[in-house]
Amino acid sequence: MSKSKSTPRPILRSTADFARHVGLARTTVSRVLNGQPGLKPKTIARVHAAMEATGFTPNAHALHLKGKNSATIGICMEDLLTPPAMRKLAALQRLLRAQNYASLIEVLDPGESRRVVRHFLSMRVDAIVFIGLFDEAEITARISELVAHGTPHLLIDHAGIAGANTVSLDRAAGMTAVVNHLLAFGHTRFGLLGLSSPALTAGARLHGIRAALAAHRLDFDACTQSLDHLHVRAGDFEYGRALATTFATAPNRPTAFLALNDEIGVGALHGFQTSGLRVPHDLSISGFNNQDICAMTTPGLTSVDQQIAPTVAAAAKLILEQLAGPARRRPVLRTIVPELVARGSTGPAPT
């Protein structure tokens, strides 16, 4: 500390400053920085040593003005910031960084998408990625703007937007797997927990349930029951607990419960257990997303894994392809197949 005070480093703001400091021409410094040939090893070493010593870094904005890309990807996050969304963000960022792309990240609060995308464009990002679920009209508008603008884009999760490059989970397949798993255990009456949510992904899951039942010649309306309307969904954990408590004393209770997500599933597990019901002896429960908490309950919660690593790998690949190659004429769609993770919360139907 005292040392750095007695010999303050000169603050070098430009290659001009820096070149003067090293005692070389600006041109020469520039050529070293860009690895151009025909320079003496000594000169190169001198410049590098001075960079280390002074901490000088060329101004990235000026570089960009001279035609280099900004080497920055804009990432728009859904405002909920769920743990799975965070994991996707972290994984994607790591893959992009490995290719020397930095990430400019903004959380998209409702109504802010236009402002955020314009900011990204003003930063001349090389591509914009959206992670999560967004307002249908907003995201549609943003995608068509980006397409018109010629800026590469990708949606992770939000499926069904016309013209959008998309990587999304086949949630219907996930639910089909869960229902098949439970059918094999002899369950035929299913309680739906939170699946009447207007959330975009709830519809796909209902389709998956319908498909599995139909394949076994079972009637959806006869086999399923929902009490979602009896409670307000404030926190998911509490919502699941409240639904379970109501179901616990309801006549003709289903033997298997399908939750919209893990939080509702864990809440329901507690609600049933508190009501004196044993899981999976008296009833089975499944969650969705396979978050860490699924392994932390007793019994563990059967869930559906989103396959985050393959999802993000596919996403990174699509973005990098767009950055490297010519613009595609048609949007690219990738579907990721989720994986059922069976745990102790699901078992044979009570006899």
Add this chain to the structure above:
Amino acid sequence: MSKSKSTPRPILRSTADFARHVGLARTTVSRVLNGQPGLKPKTIARVHAAMEATGFTPNAHALHLKGKNSATIGICMEDLLTPPAMRKLAALQRLLRAQNYASLIEVLDPGESRRVVRHFLSMRVDAIVFIGLFDEAEITARISELVAHGTPHLLIDHAGIAGANTVSLDRAAGMTAVVNHLLAFGHTRFGLLGLSSPALTAGARLHGIRAALAAHRLDFDACTQSLDHLHVRAGDFEYGRALATTFATAPNRPTAFLALNDEIGVGALHGFQTSGLRVPHDLSISGFNNQDICAMTTPGLTSVDQQIAPTVAAAAKLILEQLAGPARRRPVLRTIVPELVARGSTGPAPT
């Protein structure tokens, strides 16, 4: 879609292009964009309408070159990306965005800090914030570079770095609160779960435990026991479970257990319950961080809340002050006092 194909928007890359498109002088457009006085309302409206129609956004890099700040804050995240760290990131980003600062975020893998900070400096970020715990030598080096460079900085969480502006949790006070809470319940023998970790924050917590015991004239060595050395800490949940299972059959078992974090605490809760012990009837357990899972176990896990909102508010305030005011001579230190959240996992000592 077909509409946008039949009338493709011209791609406007510069104010020159845009001004030509609107039929105004570049100078005039620039003055509208910067809200300068002396312009006809009609002209202003014309420019704004054209911006909407074309989606033109001025190049932020050129703006920066002309002397505006980059309006970007660099944020370095600890590589673990724990949920509390993510919540801090999200909250901080939101506060900064309210002041029109964008966030450039990078995860600091070990050994990468120099590269990441240099990248941020090349982007001419207005400040750099570090969230989480880092390698002592690396973070010390980065901070002294930033101080020398005159770039504002702030550490969130990582306390004890000389010369660094810091906002951090008083973890010792948190542990003292937990121990006092348990002493009041009549506990005098404490099992320590994971607290022998070399993690930077474990030391502070041990101090807190010592302080609480000393205040009650209790001897630390006589009152505490650790079996950390008997298990390998791979996953925290499993680690907690393994420690609890070993403690369950150990002679002279403590009556209260203090876990390094919530994951270890929840794992221990399961481990004890699986071993046939009742919580809190037979023993008490506390976690640390007060994550959502604490409310999702049966019983709920007593924990220590990090006070993320006040922490981040203090952090944002410190950053914005540095950006607004003159450079301070001395580093600023803010300590956040955590709050004990008592739940069902702690109760009277067994008689």
Add this chain to the structure above:
DNA sequence: CTGAAAGCGCTTACAG
């Protein structure tokens, strides 16, 4: 290796 010059997209005086 040096040095002068052009130009990336902007803003800001300055003269019309």
Add this chain to the structure above:
DNA sequence: CTGAAAGCGCTTACAG
């Protein structure tokens, strides 16, 4: 309101 000019920090030919 227009238009020409300078300059922010860089790179890249070009002539020495």
